[in-house]
């Protein structure tokens with residue numbers, strides 16, 4: 001079945017007895033003859049018809065109508081949302097309202113076929129008409145999605161995401177299974193999908209609906225970090241979500257297991273329910289890490305103590321006992337975890353390990369989970385470090401348009417030693433992908449601080465592996481003298497131990513400024529960034545200072561702080577081009593952040609002598625140029641890479657004068673400012689404060705109310721994650737499956 005839409009501009013024939021009608025329907029592309037039973041049709045009406053093309057012996061090609069629908073008044077809202085969405089150059093909210101008030105459901109037909117009539121709307125002249133017509137033609141498919149979906153409460157921004165995901169199949173996919181939206185589009189919940197489903201006519205007790213609800217509940221649990229849910233919890237969650245009785249949920253869980261959409265596993269009498277990729281990854285990580293850790297390493301016939309002494313001499317240091325132990329374990333074992341807080345010598349230990357292996361002609365490869373963490377690892381080791389995704393060669397296979405890792409068990413990474421930093425950020429899926437690509441015989445050295453926030457994705461990989469005592473773990477717990485001089489390091493450890501902090505010591509690097517109201521906190525932050533810190537610490541207010549907030553919403557949340565800070569840190573000026581797009585104001589000079597991994601996004605330098613692919617979640621850049629005609633914003637990353645974002649790609653960018661603490665994981669900044677105010681208890685937690693503070697290299701300034709600071713230090717409740725990796729690793733040990 002095909003669908004076409006347009007306005008009836010002529011009725012050629014109508015049989016009043018049976019409703020058979022022949023009419024002319026016009027739209028922007030053509031004028032077509034439609035035939036079928038349409039008894040109520042009248043000239044000037046906008047309709048959508050469903051049917052098929054036929055070839056009439058005498059009259060040629062016609063569209064045989066099976067079903068016809070008037071463009072409903074709800075579409076009026078869709079048309080308004082579309083016109084005011086920023087997609088159409090030159091139309092804002094007020095103008096959109098004036099146009100829709102004037103032309104009603106015929107608005108789009110007017111734009112397509114009689115654009116001159118737009119002049120009847122106050123404020124529209126020939127130039128504006130040209131702009132409107134041009135943009136209207138440019139985003140045809142997206143336009144349909146916005147018009148169709150906005151009556152369900154889906155914003156243009158989400159329509160854009162939907163369009164990116166399904167392209168021209170969007171409406172078809174949604175009509176077939178609206179719940180796909182909740183599964184595939186971050187930010188669209190089950191409720192919205194369910195709302196669409198109920199309008200399409202899907203019943204509450206339908207098995208399709210219940211199954212989708214169960215899958216959705218499991219998918220939701222991933223964002224809390226769970227790799228599985230106990231069956232009784234899954235049933236409870238599903239009852240709440242679907243408002244149906246539990247027997248039908250239990251029945252649908254069984255069907256989903258049978259259809260291999262989910263997996264059930266028993267642990268000590270409890271049923272654990274997994275989404276398949278998470279089950280495979282958890283099991284895979286367990287088996288693979290054990291396999292790697294059981295390899296014997298007799299290849300390097302070296303005197304480790306002598307090798308360490310040699311590096312100590314070169315570097316003029318003496319390794320602490322546990323640092324030396326870490327080096328030894330790394331050389332003698334297939335897998336070792338090196339863990340410790342700031343200033344405990346992880347970097348020094350990694351560098352010693354690299355030197356010893358390289359002195360012995362072993363190929364060492366370095367990687368970290370994010371672009372910024374990899375960059376930092378490169379800087380501290382003076383050796384190239386890749387992101388794990390690049391190490392695994394993420395790309396498109398020749399026969400598919402799906403991104404996948406080219407490195408795997410068939411095509412493993414060629415290296416003698418692989419060192420991964422910031423392991424706390426690695427989730428269970430990425431860990432499995434990494435381990436699959438490491439062949440037994442390659443040494444794997446995992447480095448991380450298990451007190452940092454856990455990975456954004458599901459699992460508790462670093463903590464579980466440490467807890468399992470199946471893998472060699474070396475804890476670095478001595479804070480070196482040099483590091484002890486930094487109150488950032490000292491206080492970070494105090495935060496971890498739940499102790500009061502050293503604040504405002506003269507000449508030091510850790511300050512607390514008391515402010516009572518949100519407005520005062522805001523003004524203080526502005527004053528610090530805009531004047532005092534650049535003046536007294538000789539830092540660049542945009543590049544060197546990072547404001548980190550725990551939440552997005554609220555006066556002191558990331559969204560509002562960015563709006564406020566933009567006014568001071570990158571003021572509007574005549575020569576700075578700016579553009580309003582979907583309620584956000586982008587201005588040349590703005591500090592922005594890429595908020596998702598985009599492995600194929602192209603960059604090039606200014607004179608186009610160098611180019612490449614890939615912009616990663618957390619990369620910070622500056623708006624370099626805005627081309628209004630091309631509807632493109634150019635962002636400069638790493639001082640040389642220029643990346644072009646079409647306006648419809650702006651959902652990948654966020655302002656980043658202020659970012660969330662979560663997004664700052666793996667990055668470091670000279671100066672960090674943290675507002676300390678009320679937030680939900682979950683966001684007033686010890687590990688959030690610890691992560692934020694440890695991002696700073698030179699200076700930390702906390703601004704707000706000390707009672708919330710004290711609360712954060714005490715609140716060491718972390719949301720427990722359902723993850724079974726530690727249990728599974730231990731089971732291997734208990735069952736005697738470990739060789740060593």
Ligand SMILES: Nc1ncnc2c1ncn2[C@@H]1O[C@H](COP(=O)(O)OP(=O)(O)OP(=O)(O)O)[C@@H](O)[C@H]1O
Pocket residue numbers: 317318319320323340341342343344345346347348349480481482483
């Ligand atoms: N064995 C040692 N003897 C003396 N100083 C050391 C030793 N190991 C490390 N240091 C010093 O301690 C400080 C912290 O070390 P390093 O940077 O290696 O720690 P880290 O754990 O990587 O810290 P961070 O996580 O904060 O980057 C550095 O100034 C380093 O030179």
